[in-house]
Amino acid sequence: MEIQWPDHGGQPTEMKRKFHIEKDVIDFSANIHPFGPPSWLKEALKNSYDQISHYPDPSYAKANRSLAAFDQVHDEEVLVTNGGAEAIFLTAKLFEGKHALIIQPTFSEYERACKHYHLEVEDVFLHMNDECRLPLEQIIEQLDWADVVFLCRPNNPTGTVAQESDIRRILEKAKKTGTFLVVDEAFVDFLGDGANLVHLLKDYENLILLRSLTKMYAIPGVRVGYLLANREIIKLLKQWQIPWSVNAFAEAIIPAIVNNQSFVSVSQQFFREELARIREQLVKLNFYMSPSAVNFYLLRDNEKPDSTGELFHFLFHHGVLPRHTDNFKQLNGNYLRFAVRSQQDNDLLLKALADWRDRG
Numbered sequence: 001m002e003i004q005w006p007d008h009g010g011q012p013t014e015m016k017r018k019f020h021i022e023k024d025v026i027d028f029s030a031n032i033h034p035f036g037p038p039s040w041l042k043e044a045l046k047n048s049y050d051q052i053s054h055y056p057d058p059s060y061a062k063a064n065r066s067l068a069a070f071d072q073v074h075d076e077e078v079l080v081t082n083g084g085a086e087a088i089f090l091t092a093k094l095f096e097g098k099h100a101l102i103i104q105p106t107f108s109e110y111e112r113a114c115k116h117y118h119l120e121v122e123d124v125f126l127h128m129n130d131e132c133r134l135p136l137e138q139i140i141e142q143l144d145w146a147d148v149v150f151l152c153r154p155n156n157p158t159g160t161v162a163q164e165s166d167i168r169r170i171l172e173k174a175k176k177t178g179t180f181l182v183v184d185e186a187f188v189d190f191l192g193d194g195a196n197l198v199h200l201l202k203d204y205e206n207l208i209l210l211r212s213l214t215k216m217y218a219i220p221g222v223r224v225g226y227l228l229a230n231r232e233i234i235k236l237l238k239q240w241q242i243p244w245s246v247n248a249f250a251e252a253i254i255p256a257i258v259n260n261q262s263f264v265s266v267s268q269q270f271f272r273e274e275l276a277r278i279r280e281q282l283v284k285l286n287f288y289m290s291p292s293a294v295n296f297y298l299l300r301d302n303e304k305p306d307s308t309g310e311l312f313h314f315l316f317h318h319g320v321l322p323r324h325t326d327n328f329k330q331l332n333g334n335y336l337r338f339a340v341r342s343q344q345d346n347d348l349l350l351k352a353l354a355d356w357r358d359r360g
Ligand SMILES: Cc1ncc(COP(=O)(O)O)c(C=O)c1O
Pocket: 082, 083, 084, 085, 086, 107, 152, 156, 184, 186, 187, 211, 212, 213, 214, 215, 220, 223, 224, 225
C-alpha cells in the first residue's frame, strides 16, 4: 500500500485512521513541549477574552516592545508574526525570484515558501554519518550563487546545533557576496542561555533570525512567532504582512511569556536530563540516536538499518506514534523522529524498542 504521509507530525487521529489503529497511542510525532502550556498562560488568555471584540493594535507595539526588551534589540528590529511559519514565508518573499540554498535535511516549509515565491532552490546536506556536521565548505562555495541561505538551528529533525564559529564564517563570506543568512531558531529556547545568535545581529546586517513561541510554550493553536533583523528589512516586511495577521490573544500573551522565564529554565533542565537518560538506554539497545541537544531526536536501528518501515509499524501497533521521515530530504524514511516526552512516556517507548530488539 502506498502511504500518503501527512506533511507534518502531530496528527495522531489522521495517522490512526490511515493505519487502522483503534487503541490509544502516545504521540511522539509532534515536537512541542509534552507538559502543555505553563499554568499561568490559561489565566493570561482568559484575561484577554474581551479583546475578541477589538482589532489588535496594527503595530503590535506592546508585544514588540516586550520582545525587543527580551532580546535586547531595538523595537524597530522586531516583527511579531503569525507563528514561525509566517516569518518563514515573509522572509522568502524578500528574495522573490532569486536563489536560495537550503541546508537539508530540514523543516520542509523553507522549500515550500521558496517555491511559492519562485526562488530557484539548491540543497546541501548535513554529514549525517559524522554527527550531522554542517557542510561548511560546500555552503561557502555556494554563496557566490545564493542570495539567501536557510539554516535551522537547532535543526529539525536532527536536533543538532551548528557551531557559532561556522555561522560566523558563513556570515563573513556572505557579507562579501551580498547573501543573507536566515537562521530559524524555533527550538533555540530548549538550549541553555546564550545559545541563540541575537548578539550577531549588530555585526551582521545580512542575518535574519526566525523565532517561534509555539514549541516551548506548547501553543501551536495560538500561532505566535517573530522575526529579528535589521530595521530596513523589518520595515519592508511590515509593509507586506497581512493586516492584523497576529490575533489579539497571541498579542496579549507575549508580555506574560517573555516575563516568565522560570518555566523555560526548568524545562531546559528536564529535557537535558531526559535526553541523556534516553541516550544511555538507546546506546545499550544498539540504536543510533542523532546528537540532539533539544526536545526531539532521530533514531535508527543499528542492527537492522533497512527495517525502519517495519519498526514504524511495530511501534505504532504498540501504542507509540513516531514521526516518519519520508518527506525529509536525504533521510527518505530511513530514520524515525521522536519527541522527548514525560519520563513515563519515554519509558514506554524504550520498553517497546527493547521488545523490538528481543524479537530478533
Ligand atoms: C523548524 C521549525 N520552524 C518553524 C516552525 C513553525 O512553527 P510555528 O508553529 O511557530 O509556525 C516549525 C514547526 O514545526 C519548525 O519545526
